Each structure stands twice: as C-alpha cells, then as structure tokens.
Amino acid sequence: MSKVSKRKTLPAATEEATTRRTKRVKASPPPQYVEEQRNLQDLWKAAFLVGTEWDRLDSVYKYNWDFRNLEKEFEEGGKFYGIGPTNKVYIFAATETASTALPELLPTLAAVVAPRPPSMEIAINAVQREEEIVPLKHMKMDWMPYIPLAKSNLPQIFVMGCTQRKTSLKQMKVERLMKFQYCVPYIMNPKVEEEKERDADVEFFFPREPQPPLNCEFNWEVDEVETYTDNLIEEEELSPDEKEEFMEILKEEVKKSKRKMMDARKKRMENPNYEEAATYYGNKKLYKIYPVQTPDTPMIENRCHYVNRYYRNAHEII
Structure with missing residues (x-):
C-alpha cells in the first residue's frame, strides 16, 4: 500500500507574513556625486x-x-x-x-x-x-x-x-x-651679499640696573661715538657715571661690525661659485x-x- 505524502500546512497568519516579506523591496540610496580631483589641486x-x-x-x-x-x-x-x-x-x-x-x-x-x-x-x-x-x-x-x-x-x-x-x-x-x-x-643674491659689505649699522643692548637694558642703534658712518653718548645722557637714557663704560662697549661693537663687513667681502671674493x-x-x-x-x-x-x-x-x- 503506497504512502501518501502529507503537505505541511502553515497557519494562515504565518503564510501571510511570509508573502509580505517576499514582496518587500529595500529602497536604493540616492546617488552620491564626488567631485573629481583636479590634476594639480593638491x-x-x-x-x-x-x-x-x-x-x-x-x-x-x-x-x-x-x-x-x-x-x-x-x-x-x-x-x-x-x-x-x-x-x-x-x-x-x-x-x-x-x-x-x-x-x-x-x-x-x-x-x-x-x-x-x-x-x-x-x-x-x-x-x-x-x-x-x-x-x-x-x-x-x-x-x-x-x-x-x-x-x-x-x-x-x-x-x-x-x-x-x-x-x-x-x-x-x-x-x-x-x-x-x-x-x-x-x-645667493649678489645685491644682498654686497649690502652686507656696506652695513654700518650696529645694534646692541647696554645693561642697566635696576632698569631694563637699553636698546641702542648706531651707524658708524654717520654717528660719532662721544656725541651719540652725550645725546643719550641728555635724554636721560644714560647716567653720566655710565658714559665711559658705554663708550667702551660701543667702540667694541663698532670693531665687530667692521670686522664682519671685511669678512663678508673676503668671503664673496673667495667664493668660486659667486659669479x-x-x-x-x-x-x-x-x-x-x-x-x-x-x-x-x-x-x-x-x-x-x-x-x-x-x-x-x-x-x-x-
């Protein structure tokens, strides 16, 4: 006697839910446009x-x-x-x-x-x-x-x-x-190198206590050491007692500046790559x-x- 297969019957509510799932379609995201990078943009x-x-x-x-x-x-x-x-x-x-x-x-x-x-x-x-x-x-x-x-x-x-x-x-x-x-x-700019050889400006700080250091700018082609010092005393930036010490420091700074100028000229003249x-x-x-x-x-x-x-x-x- 042949066996007859029995079809398993789902409850009506379950069958309806399954049908709904098969029909649900996921919405596609809106297209995104990315600006193409220009050749030399970065x-x-x-x-x-x-x-x-x-x-x-x-x-x-x-x-x-x-x-x-x-x-x-x-x-x-x-x-x-x-x-x-x-x-x-x-x-x-x-x-x-x-x-x-x-x-x-x-x-x-x-x-x-x-x-x-x-x-x-x-x-x-x-x-x-x-x-x-x-x-x-x-x-x-x-x-x-x-x-x-x-x-x-x-x-x-x-x-x-x-x-x-x-x-x-x-x-x-x-x-x-x-x-x-x-x-x-x-x-290397020739004009800049030549300017170094003509730079007569001296800038330095003179220590004063208890006052803050005095910032000095001196041009040894234009200014004269003692006249410059006397003007600072007259303007009360410097006391008369400090005159000699100030002048010694200023003269030393002028020597350094002139030495630096000569070194710059020598360096330029000896540089084989200058021309x-x-x-x-x-x-x-x-x-x-x-x-x-x-x-x-x-x-x-x-x-x-x-x-x-x-x-x-x-x-x-x-």
Missing part, C-alpha cells in the same frame, strides 16, 4: 609652509584654499606650459597675514623657473642672533619631486618639502624647535602666487611682490 599642500609656527599650521589648513590660478599656468598658454625639458619649476611656500584687521594666516607660493634648484641651503634668521646659512637637509628639508595625477605636457615640478614629523616635536629641544620658525628660503650664482639670479624667473578669493576663505586685502630678503621681489604676481 600642489600647494605638497610644499612645506616655511617659517610658520608649528602650532599655527592647522589654522592654515582648516580653509579650502583655491590655487586654480596656479594650475592654469601649467595649461596651454600659461607661463609654465612648454618650458621643459631644460627648465623646471621649483615651488616653496610661506604664510602672510590675510589682512590688517584679521590675524588669520594665508598660504603664499613662490615659483622659480630655472634649470636647477635655486639653492640647496636655507637661512635661519633669529632676532638678536647671527644669520645662519645651513644645508636644507640640516632642517630635514629638500626639493622633492611632485607627482601629478596626469603628466602630459607638464614640466618637472619640485616643491620644498619637510620630513620633520609633528608628533616628535615634544621631544625636540626648544632651540632646535624655534629654528624651524626662523627659516627663510635662501638664494655663477649671480648669473643664475639674473636669469631666473620668479613668480608669487596668492590663492583665489572665495566665499569660504578670509578676505585677502593686500598682494605684494615682495618674497623675502634674499629673493626680494617677484617679477609678477599670479
């Missing part, structure tokens, strides 16, 4: 903001600064289009105050068009300290190649970058830490780039050609 971020305090770097990067003006100069008809293979573009960055009313910092770029790097050294200019010119690597900096998303028709681009990690700053000595914010991109550096400085092209003004960034009130004491003024502002 170029400005690749350059280290030389001379900017470490604790203020984040305040610069919190804004979405727009350097489309720089990007366009690499396109056909732009200043950096078709300049290779002999010439390359070397870019370094710094910061300026956005306006006199706002303490916000804005990034500025300088672009040098030349066959080789402007310098493999950097200057350290601290207040009341001698100028130092040290190799870039001493401050963990270098000219680093920038790799764009697309390389077609682009010249070689190098940025002044820094490999110093921010996380290790706490272990760094204060003197070493401060040197980073005193860094200034350097180039080459002078030719390089005269032939290079220097551009300064400010970000494009946008509603999301602080108002940029002033734009100037001045780059720094070594590069002086840019040929053009972009």
